[in-house]
Amino acid sequence: MNHCKVGYKMFDSMFYWVWLSSIPGMGSRKKNRLLEYFKDPAGLWDASEEELRKISFLNGGSVCRLLDKNLREDVSRHIENINKYGIKVINIQEEIYPECLKNIYDPPVALYVRGSLLKDEKAVAVVGSRNASLYGLTMAERLSYDLAGYGITIVSGMARGIDASAQKGALKAGGRTIAVLGCGLDKAYPAENKELMERIAQTGAVISEYLPGVPPLPQNFPARNRIISGLSMGTVIIEANEKSGSLITANFALEQGREVFAVPGNITSPVSRGTNKLIKDGAKIVTCAEDILEEFIFYQRTYNTNCQGIKEKKEENIFKGLDENERRLVEHLRNEPLHIDVLSKQSGLGIQLVNSALVMLELKGVVEQMPGKVYKIKV
Amino acid sequence: MLSKVKSCGLMGIDGYVIEVETDISSGIPAFEIVGLGDVAVKESKERVRASIHNTGLDFPVRRITVNLAPANMKKEGSALDLPIALGILAATQQISTEQLGKYMFVGELSLDGEVKPVNGILSMAVCALQSEVEYFVLPEANADEAAVVKGLNVLPVRNMSEIVEHLNGKKQIETHRIDIDGIFKNSISHELDFADVKGQENVKRALEVAASGAHNCLMIGSPGSGKTMLAKRLPTILPTMTFEEALEVTKIHSIAGLLPPKTSLITSRPFRSPHHTVSNVSLVGGGRYPKPGEISLAHYGVLFLDELPEFAKDALEVLRQPLEDGMVTISRVNASLSYPAKATLICAANPCKCGNLLDPARQCSCTPKQVQAYLGRLSGPLLDRIDIHIEVASVKYKELESTKEEENSAVIRERVNKARRIQLERYKGMEIYSNSQLTPSMINKYCRLDEKGRELLKNSFEKLGLSARAHSRILKVARTIADMEESEEIKTSHLAEAIQYRSLDRKFWCG
Numbered sequence: 001m002n003h004c005k006v007g008y009k010m011f012d013s014m015f016y017w018v019w020l021s022s023i024p025g026m027g028s029r030k031k032n033r034l035l036e037y038f039k040d041p042a043g044l045w046d047a048s049e050e051e052l053r054k055i056s057f058l059n060g061g062s063v064c065r066l067l068d069k070n071l072r073e074d075v076s077r078h079i080e081n082i083n084k085y086g087i088k089v090i091n092i093q094e095e096i097y098p099e100c101l102k103n104i105y106d107p108p109v110a111l112y113v114r115g116s117l118l119k120d121e122k123a124v125a126v127v128g129s130r131n132a133s134l135y136g137l138t139m140a141e142r143l144s145y146d147l148a149g150y151g152i153t154i155v156s157g158m159a160r161g162i163d164a165s166a167q168k169g170a171l172k173a174g175g176r177t178i179a180v181l182g183c184g185l186d187k188a189y190p191a192e193n194k195e196l197m198e199r200i201a202q203t204g205a206v207i208s209e210y211l212p213g214v215p216p217l218p219q220n221f222p223a224r225n226r227i228i229s230g231l232s233m234g235t236v237i238i239e240a241n242e243k244s245g246s247l248i249t250a251n252f253a254l255e256q257g258r259e260v261f262a263v264p265g266n267i268t269s270p271v272s273r274g275t276n277k278l279i280k281d282g283a284k285i286v287t288c289a290e291d292i293l294e295e296f297i298f299y300q301r302t303y304n305t306n307c308q309g310i311k312e313k314k315e316e317n318i319f320k321g322l323d324e325n326e327r328r329l330v331e332h333l334r335n336e337p338l339h340i341d342v343l344s345k346q347s348g349l350g351i352q353l354v355n356s357a358l359v360m361l362e363l364k365g366v367v368e369q370m371p372g373k374v375y376k377i378k379v
Numbered sequence: 380m381l382s383k384v385k386s387c388g389l390m391g392i393d394g395y396v397i398e399v400e401t402d403i404s405s406g407i408p409a410f411e412i413v414g415l416g417d418v419a420v421k422e423s424k425e426r427v428r429a430s431i432h433n434t435g436l437d438f439p440v441r442r443i444t445v446n447l448a449p450a451n452m453k454k455e456g457s458a459l460d461l462p463i464a465l466g467i468l469a470a471t472q473q474i475s476t477e478q479l480g481k482y483m484f485v486g487e488l489s490l491d492g493e494v495k496p497v498n499g500i501l502s503m504a505v506c507a508l509q510s511e512v513e514y515f516v517l518p519e520a521n522a523d524e525a526a527v528v529k530g531l532n533v534l535p536v537r538n539m540s541e542i543v544e545h546l547n548g549k550k551q552i553e554t555h556r557i558d559i560d561g562i563f564k565n566s567i568s569h570e571l572d573f574a575d576v577k578g579q580e581n582v583k584r585a586l587e588v589a590a591s592g593a594h595n596c597l598m599i600g601s602p603g604s605g606k607t608m609l610a611k612r613l614p615t616i617l618p619t620m621t622f623e624e625a626l627e628v629t630k631i632h633s634i635a636g637l638l639p640p641k642t643s644l645i646t647s648r649p650f651r652s653p654h655h656t657v658s659n660v661s662l663v664g665g666g667r668y669p670k671p672g673e674i675s676l677a678h679y680g681v682l683f684l685d686e687l688p689e690f691a692k693d694a695l696e697v698l699r700q701p702l703e704d705g706m707v708t709i710s711r712v713n714a715s716l717s718y719p720a721k722a723t724l725i726c727a728a729n730p731c732k733c734g735n736l737l738d739p740a741r742q743c744s745c746t747p748k749q750v751q752a753y754l755g756r757l758s759g760p761l762l763d764r765i766d767i768h769i770e771v772a773s774v775k776y777k778e779l780e781s782t783k784e785e786e787n788s789a790v791i792r793e794r795v796n797k798a799r800r801i802q803l804e805r806y807k808g809m810e811i812y813s814n815s816q817l818t819p820s821m822i823n824k825y826c827r828l829d830e831k832g833r834e835l836l837k838n839s840f841e842k843l844g845l846s847a848r849a850h851s852r853i854l855k856v857a858r859t860i861a862d863m864e865e866s867e868e869i870k871t872s873h874l875a876e877a878i879q880y881r882s883l884d885r886k887f888w889c890g
Contacts, residue, residue, distance in 0.1 A: 131742055160747070192747045339772055340581045351580040352860075356875035363838050371730070372737035373581060373770045373882070 128162025148175025234259030240274030394506030414447030592859030600771030
């Protein structure tokens with residue numbers, strides 16, 4: 001039985017953890033109970049068939065898989081992959097394993113990480129629809145930017161739409177952000193966020209409970225969502241339609257005893273139906289980052305140092321160095337993103353003036369252009 | 380007996396004199412036409428024979444040889460029917476040959492002696508004037524077209540007996556004249572007008588800039604946002620055509636056989652919108668006997684390519700060279716010809732496959748990768764020739780209902796005319812007529828930026844993620860915007876507006 005250890009010189013406890021996490025058809029809950037029974041995975045590796053058969057919560061299939069030779073042989077290949085992609089394996093018995101994740105019902109026995117985890121992470125999850133509206137994307141970015149400014153780590157799923165916007169917002173603020181994926185860390189999913197993934201790995205962490213090479217299967221995503229909410233003190237849902245994965249995350253957060261926040265949206269918008277329903281059901285309404293922070297004890301501590309500073313700076317600076325026309329445009333853009341024609345009409349400025357003033361504002365970093373000649377204030 | 384009659388053939392958009400020589404000698408009765416005629420020319424034998432008979436004249440039962448000089452050039456079409464028939468009549472002395480040298484004849488014959496219209500009359504009339512013939516005899520249906528040429532006596536004929544009587548001095552045909560200024564005045568009213576377009580200030584402004592500097596532009600917007608409507612109205616704000624321009628445009632349309640009946644001159648700028656299944660040849664011209672393509676038919680006007688990404692890739696690629704040179708050169712076995720092709724290119728494209736990317740009211744179902752792939756069909760070199768990118772948003776119902784008076788085309792055209800005059804003045808004697816044609820060395824000379832402008836441009840490249848190809852485009856468009864405000868130097872506000880028209884170069888498009 002020891003043959004697969006032979007030839008793998010440097011193997012250590014990581015070997016057993018990778019093996020344990022690679023066993024399919026067995027939930028994290030069961031794996032955790034096995035760990036309680038055997039103390040560590042090396043003990044489980046050496047357990048004989050009779051010993052395993054005696055354990056009441058293991059059925060025949062599980063015993064077979066625990067003894068499966070192929071699975072055991074594959075471990076060294078997995079470890080090669082892990083080393084190749086610069087992935088760290090953090091097991092549940094390690095000090096650095098996030099405390100709040102450890103407390104959920106079925107924490108993953110091992111996490112695959114690119115980047116670094118902090119011991120005392122203060123994290124909030126920001127999640128939402130893939131088909132988000134402009135409003136949702138703006139809110140995700142703004143909230144995450146502000147939260148990151150308070151020193152909060154933004155946890156999200158790096159999906160298209162709200163997730164990616166939230167993580168970009170955190171990066172823009174120079175804050176920490178963690179992406180939890182539903183596939184192995186060998187490639188980015190969705191592929192268009194590859195660059196984002198690299199940036200997140202540099203300053204924060206990209207996490208998965210799946211080994212490299214595991215494809216983004218649909219069933220992985222609800223499981224991924226429990227890690228997103230599990231890592232965080234609270235979960236903010238920005239936009240979600242009625243049957244959204246984000247609502248699954250909200251449910252997990254509730255089960256795990258974490259706070260659920262929702263950003264209200266237009267009641268006619270399909271992507272706001274889920275969030276508005278959450279609010280009806282008692283989720284806390286969020287209109288600014290402070291709404292989230294006041295739910296947590298450490299809010300008082302950071303309030304005086306960071307918060308005031310950011311807020312005041314913003315209000316003052318936005319108009320600094322702008323001429324008359326530019327000021328007028330910013331005044332109109334403050335409430336909502338606007339199309340260039342609407343902006344021209346509302347401000348009463350001719351279209352050529354608006355055209356050139358907007359470029360100047362863009363260069364000054366005050367506004368940002370979105371596809372379709374829509375402009376918004378830059379967060 | 381030998382006779383010589385002048386006629387005219389076409390080479391590209393220009394005419395050349397054809398000498399129709401007819402020799403009638405004794406021998407076995409025969410009728411030969413030599414001089415590289417195509418099938419239509421060969422078949423004219425039968426038409427000539429029947430129409431001479433049916434006019435009540437004699438067709439000689441002798442050996443007839445017709446030579447079309449110069450004999451080394453290919454001749455096509457049916458316009459030589461009338462001169463061949465008259466050549467035979469002259470050789471048999473059925474018509475007087477005294478004055479024949481002062482005449483040039485063109486026209487197709489029908490079997491009963493009627494003279495039918497032919498294509499390319501304007502080019503022939505110009506050729507007639509240049510070769511110093513006094514009278515240009517042509518089918519009556521073509522008379523208005525030829526009468527545009529000043530200094531030429533145009534004699535329209537309905538049937539062969541009319542011209543026979545005229546030449547024999549029995550009954551004179553009146554010279555046909557038309558009022559050219561009147562044609563110009565009447566034609567200026569357009570059915571379409573910019574006042575029909577509600578809202579869309581941003582797009583209208585961009586099109587005005589495009590018209591002022593003859594810049595090519597690309598409109599991107601959801602289906603139903605009004606791209607086609609706007610493009611169709613662009614010709615109405617282009618500067619009024621000059622007589623020379625109208626002549627050139629009419630020549631091309633006449634050769635292609637697209638001149639509407641009873642039209643003397645095309646006085647409004649052409650608008651051509653070929654379907655996206657168009658072939659390379661019909662786009663740039665060609666064929667066994669070369670014909671002008673869409674880009675030449677849009678000469679001095681607008682070539683509108685709707686659904687640009689749907690066009691075959693090589694069809695778009697063949698447009699590149701004509702767009703640059705304002706000229707298409709077609710080489711075929713039969714001839715090598717050049718057609719002018721100074722058209723303003725206006726393209727329209729959906730932002731993505733489903734078309735809803737920019738529409739706030741509808742959901743786009745494309746992934747960013749699909750969006751990239753869709754616009755990726757447009758090649759860089761083609762985009763290089765497009766100066767202005769316009770994003771067209773859908774107009775809200777409220778605006779469609781609004782009764783607000785929008786600016787009409789005439790007002791805009793007045794401003795465009797002013798900007799163009801400044802350019803014509805500046806580029807006098809330089810073989811270019813608008814800012815869009817500036818060469819790199821000319822850009823250095825005419826699009827100077829001050830310190831502030833250079834700083835702005837540098838900043839925008841760094842901060843807005845513009846691609847390098849945008850540089851000269853921005854300068855050209857900025858030059859036009861400055862001209863529109865009659866400003867000698869390019870100010871920062873002009874430059875900033877020009878930067879606004881480079882949406883596709885910006886990184887946000889690709890996520």
